[in-house]
Amino acid sequence: MTDLPTSTSMKMRFRQFVPIPDADIEFALEEAKLACGTAAAQSNSDWIDDQNLIMGIQYYAAHILQMTIQRSASGTGMIKASESTPELSVSWTTPPWPTADQITDFNQTMYGMRFKALVRKNFPAVLVVNSGVRF
Amino acid sequence: MNIITIPMLSPQNFPIPAGYSQLITFIVNPAITSSLFDTNIFWRVYSQWQGIPNRDEMIFEKSTLPSPPPDIVPIDSPTLSFTVQVHTADTVDLLGNYYHEASIQSAGLEIIGGSWGIMAVTATENRL
Numbered sequence: 001m002t003d004l005p006t007s008t009s010m011k012m013r014f015r016q017f018v019p020i021p022d023a024d025i026e027f028a029l030e031e032a033k034l035a036c037g038t039a040a041a042q043s044n045s046d047w048i049d050d051q052n053l054i055m056g057i058q059y060y061a062a063h064i065l066q067m068t069i070q071r072s073a074s075g076t077g078m079i080k081a082s083e084s085t086p087e088l089s090v091s092w093t094t095p096p097w098p099t100a101d102q103i104t105d106f107n108q109t110m111y112g113m114r115f116k117a118l119v120r121k122n123f124p125a126v127l128v129v130n131s132g133v134r135f
Numbered sequence: 136m137n138i139i140t141i142p143m144l145s146p147q148n149f150p151i152p153a154g155y156s157q158l159i160t161f162i163v164n165p166a167i168t169s170s171l172f173d174t175n176i177f178w179r180v181y182s183q184w185q186g187i188p189n190r191d192e193m194i195f196e197k198s199t200l201p202s203p204p205p206d207i208v209p210i211d212s213p214t215l216s217f218t219v220q221v222h223t224a225d226t227v228d229l230l231g232n233y234y235h236e237a238s239i240q241s242a243g244l245e246i247i248g249g250s251w252g253i254m255a256v257t258a259t260e261n262r263l
Contacts, residue, residue: 007257026253
């Protein structure tokens with residue numbers, strides 16, 4: 001089993017997160033490991049292999065960090081929609097609410113979209129054949 | 136040796152590379168006490184998850200008590216502070232976030248000050 005991502009490896013892999021404190025990155029990784037599974041739980045996580053699991057954790061954590069950066073830029077929790085200078089005209093947009101088929105905000109960062117693509121590859125829609133169970 | 140300086144009485148997060156010998160300095164607010172003479176100082180590290188400490192799982196502790204040999208040194212001048220010596224063995228097997236808390240105990244056994252936060256142990260690969 002290759003080691004799971006750390007704040008050190010995240011800063012090497014995603015250079016734009018270097019200014020973020022290590023503790024904040026580790027918190028994001030804790031959340032990502034909960035969502036994706038860990039080495040101890042991997043036997044039940046069904047990721048294709050260790051590399052896919054690691055990529056999933058990396059992208060999930062990177063998505064959290066990128067969303068934090070985007071939303072903290074406004075001080076309101078919203079995402080900057082446009083900005084012009086020197087007139088200093090800034091407008092903010094409200095993130096879409098989760099829907100039944102889009103339960104999270106993964107589409108708002110490139111890391112989130114990569115995570116979704118990885119999940120689709122690892123967990124394709126299940127084709128159920130002869131699923132009836134009789135007792 | 137690298138030196139980390141930690142201000143007092145607010146949540147303090149700091150990183151430390153796994154296995155590094157480092158001297159951590161905590162600055163003490165003079166409003167708490169004018170001198171650390173005749174006080175006991177404790178610094179403990181616990182496991183945590185999402186900022187919630189697990190007090191039942193203390194990873195290691197340091198103190199000014201004479202046994203084992205103290206790794207905490209009180210300093211009254213020029214800046215009221217104390218230092219904590221973290222040894223290689225303390226963090227070499229750690230990785231990720233840990234909750235840390237320092238407490239200053241007066242001669243009357245009252246807790247008169249403290250500091251807390253997250254110690255982020257960052258990954259290192261060399262094991263010498």
